[in-house]
Amino acid sequence: MKQRSIFLLSCLLFGYAFFYIPIFSMIFFSFNKSRLATVWGGFSTEWYGKLFANDQVIAAALLSLKIALISATLATIFGTMAGMALARFRRFSGRTLFSGLVSAPLIMPEVITGLSMLLLFVSMRDLIGWPERNGFATITIAHITFTMSYISVVMQSRFSTLDVSLEEAAQDLGAKPLKVFFVITLPIVAPAIVSGFLLGFTISIDDLVITSFTSGPGANTLPMVIFSKVRLGLNPEINALASLIIAVVASGVIISTIYMAQAEKRRQRDMQMAVQANE
Amino acid sequence: MAGIAASDSVPAGRVSEDAPVARGFRQWLDRKAWRDTIIATPFLWLLLFFLLPFLIIFAISLGQATIAQPPVEFAAEWPYGSLDNYRLIASDSLYIGGYLNSLIYASISTFFCLLIGYPMALAIARSRGSTRNLLLLLVILPFWTSFLLRVYAWMGLLSNNSWFNQGLTWIYNHSFNFGPPLNAIPMMNTDFAVILGITYSYLPFMVLPLYATLERLDLTLNEAAMDLGSRPVEGFKDITLPLSIPGIIAGSMLVFIPATGELVIPSLMGRADSPMIGRVINDEFSLNRDWPVASAIAVALLLMLVVPIMIYNHYQSRADVA
Numbered sequence: 001m002k003q004r005s006i007f008l009l010s011c012l013l014f015g016y017a018f019f020y021i022p023i024f025s026m027i028f029f030s031f032n033k034s035r036l037a038t039v040w041g042g043f044s045t046e047w048y049g050k051l052f053a054n055d056q057v058i059a060a061a062l063l064s065l066k067i068a069l070i071s072a073t074l075a076t077i078f079g080t081m082a083g084m085a086l087a088r089f090r091r092f093s094g095r096t097l098f099s100g101l102v103s104a105p106l107i108m109p110e111v112i113t114g115l116s117m118l119l120l121f122v123s124m125r126d127l128i129g130w131p132e133r134n135g136f137a138t139i140t141i142a143h144i145t146f147t148m149s150y151i152s153v154v155m156q157s158r159f160s161t162l163d164v165s166l167e168e169a170a171q172d173l174g175a176k177p178l179k180v181f182f183v184i185t186l187p188i189v190a191p192a193i194v195s196g197f198l199l200g201f202t203i204s205i206d207d208l209v210i211t212s213f214t215s216g217p218g219a220n221t222l223p224m225v226i227f228s229k230v231r232l233g234l235n236p237e238i239n240a241l242a243s244l245i246i247a248v249v250a251s252g253v254i255i256s257t258i259y260m261a262q263a264e265k266r267r268q269r270d271m272q273m274a275v276q277a278n279e
Numbered sequence: 280m281a282g283i284a285a286s287d288s289v290p291a292g293r294v295s296e297d298a299p300v301a302r303g304f305r306q307w308l309d310r311k312a313w314r315d316t317i318i319a320t321p322f323l324w325l326l327l328f329f330l331l332p333f334l335i336i337f338a339i340s341l342g343q344a345t346i347a348q349p350p351v352e353f354a355a356e357w358p359y360g361s362l363d364n365y366r367l368i369a370s371d372s373l374y375i376g377g378y379l380n381s382l383i384y385a386s387i388s389t390f391f392c393l394l395i396g397y398p399m400a401l402a403i404a405r406s407r408g409s410t411r412n413l414l415l416l417l418v419i420l421p422f423w424t425s426f427l428l429r430v431y432a433w434m435g436l437l438s439n440n441s442w443f444n445q446g447l448t449w450i451y452n453h454s455f456n457f458g459p460p461l462n463a464i465p466m467m468n469t470d471f472a473v474i475l476g477i478t479y480s481y482l483p484f485m486v487l488p489l490y491a492t493l494e495r496l497d498l499t500l501n502e503a504a505m506d507l508g509s510r511p512v513e514g515f516k517d518i519t520l521p522l523s524i525p526g527i528i529a530g531s532m533l534v535f536i537p538a539t540g541e542l543v544i545p546s547l548m549g550r551a552d553s554p555m556i557g558r559v560i561n562d563e564f565s566l567n568r569d570w571p572v573a574s575a576i577a578v579a580l581l582l583m584l585v586v587p588i589m590i591y592n593h594y595q596s597r598a599d600v601a
Contacts, residue, residue, distance in 0.1 A: 014395070105329065113332075
C-alpha cells in the first residue's frame with residue numbers, strides 16, 4: 001500500500017506542476033523590466049501601466065464583458081429550463097432529439113459549430129434581412145447557444161437530486177406552478193443557478209473560435225485581440241494582461257467555491273432542523 | 280426553510296373553496312402550460328440556432344463556389360446539388376492529410392491525457408475530506424482560466440531563451456549530447472508543442488470524469504482482495520481498472536472529439552506544413568472563400584466523429600447510472 005501511495009503522490013505532484021508551472025512562470029515574467037518576454041531584467045510594473053493605457057485592449061475587454069453578461073444571463077434561463085425539462089419530464093415528444101441537441105455543443109469541435117452558425121446568419125440575412133451585419137448580436141446568440149449546454153448539465157444534475165415533496169406540498173395547497181417555482185424551487189436551486197451562470201460567463205468570455213466565426217468588422221472581443229497579438233510572438237504586455245485575467249478568474253472561482261460549500265452546509269443544516277422540528 | 284413553517288399555518292379549509300372538478304381541471308391546465316413552456320423555450324432555441332445551422336451547412340456542402348455574396352450557387356434543376364465537393368475531398372491529399380494529422384494528434388494527446396490524468400484522478404479519489412476538495416479545486420481552476428492564455432503560458436516556457444528551455448538544454452548538453460553543444464532545444468512550432476498544448480488544455484476534461492467514476496468505486500472490494508492475499512497492483516488491475524472503464528472511455532472521448540477539430544493550438548504552436556483539419560476548414564473558408572468545400576470538410580469531419588460521439592453518449596449515460 002505504501003509504495004503505491006508514493007507513486008500516486010508523485011503522479012499528483014507531476015500533474016499539478018504540469019498545470020501550474022507555466023502559469024506561475026508567466027505571472028512572474030509579467031513583472032519583468034526587459035522587453036524580452038522570457039529573459040529576466042529586473043522588477044517593474046510598467047507593462048500593467050501600458051495595458052491600462054491601451055484603448056484597443058480596454059474596448060475589447062468591455063465588449064467581451066457585455067457579451068458575457070448578456071449571454072450568460074439568457075443561457076442561464078434557457079439552461080435551467082432545459083435541465084429541468086430533462087430531469088423532471090421523463091416523456092415528451094422529441095425528448096431524444098432534445099437531449100441530443102442539449103449535449104451536442106459540449107463535445108462538438110468548435111470549428112464546426114462556428115462555421116455552421118456563421119452560415120446560418122448569412123442565410124438569415126439573405127432571407128429576412130436580419131441580422132444586418134455580424135457583430136455583437138450574432139456573437140451573443142452563438143454564445144447563448146453553446147453555453148446553455150454547460151449550464152443545463154449543471155441544472156439537470158441539481159434537479160435530478162432535488163426532493164420534490166416540498167413542491168408537491170405547495171401544489172396540494174393550491175399554489176400555481178409559476179408560484180411554486182418562484183417561491184419553493186428557485187430558492188432551493190439558487191446556488192446551482194449561480195454556479196451555472198458563472199460557468200456560462202467564463203466560457204463566453206474565454207471563447208475564441210466560435211466568436212471569430214460569428215464576429216464581424218469592428219467587433220473584436222478580448223480573446224480575439226489577444227490571439228492577434230500572440231500570433232506575432234511573445235509580448236510582455238500580454239503577460240501582464242494574462243496574469244490579471246487569471247488572478248480575477250482564480251479569485252472568482254475560489255470565492256464562489258467557498259460560498260457554494262457554505263450554502264450547501266447551511267441547506268443541510270436547515271433541512272435537519274426542519275426534520276427535527278416536525279418530529 | 281420558510282416553506283415548511285408557512286405550510287403549517289395555512290388554514291386547511293381555504294383550499295377547497297372551488298368545486299373539486301373545476302379546480303382539478305384548472306390545475307391540470309396550469310401544469311400543462313407550465314410544462315410546455317419549460318420544454319418548448321430551450322427546444323425551439325436549439326432547433327433554430329443549433330440544428331438548423333447543421334442543415335444549412337449540409338445544404339451548402341452540396342453547392343458550388345462562385346463569385347457572389349454569399350459565394351455559393353446551386354444548379355437550377357433537380358437535384359440542385361452534387362457530391363462533387365465530397366469527391367474532391369476524398370481524392371485530394373491536402374484534405375486526407377489534414378484528417379490524418381487531426382486523428383494522429385488527437386489520439387496521441389488523448390493517450391497522454393489518460394497517462395497523466397488517470398493516476399491524478401485516482402489519487403484525488405483516494406484522498407479524504409478537505410484535501411480532496413482542495414485537490415479538485417486545483418484541477419478545476421485551470422479549466423476555468425482562459426485556455427488561450429494557458430496555451431500562451433506554455434509558449435513562453437517553450438521559447439528558445441526561456442529558463443525552461445535553457446534548463447533542458449543545459450541538462451541535454453551535459454548528459455545525452457555527444458555532438459556540439461546546443462544553444463537551445465527547438466521546441467516551438469513542432470509536433471511536440473502541439474501535442475503538449477492539446478494535452479495541457481484538455482487534461483481537466485480527462486481528470487474530472489475519471490474522478491467521478493473512481494470516486495464511486497467501492498474500496499471494500501480492493502480490501503477484500505488484499506485480505507485474500509492479492510497485492511495492491513493486482514487489486515488495481517483486477518478490480519479498479521475494469522470498473523473504471525466507463526470513466527476512461529467518457530474522458531477519452533471528451534478529449535479526443537474536440538481535439539480533432541482544434542484550430543488555435545496548432546496555429547499558435549504547430550508547424551505550418553502539417554495542418555490539422557480545423558486549419559484546413561478555416562483556410563478554405565476565409566482565405567480561399569470556398570464555402571461549399573469548407574462545409575463539405577466540416578460535414579465529413581462530423582460524420583467521422585459520429586461513432587466516437589455515440590460511444591461517448593453510451594458510456595456517459597452508463598457512467599451516470601453507475
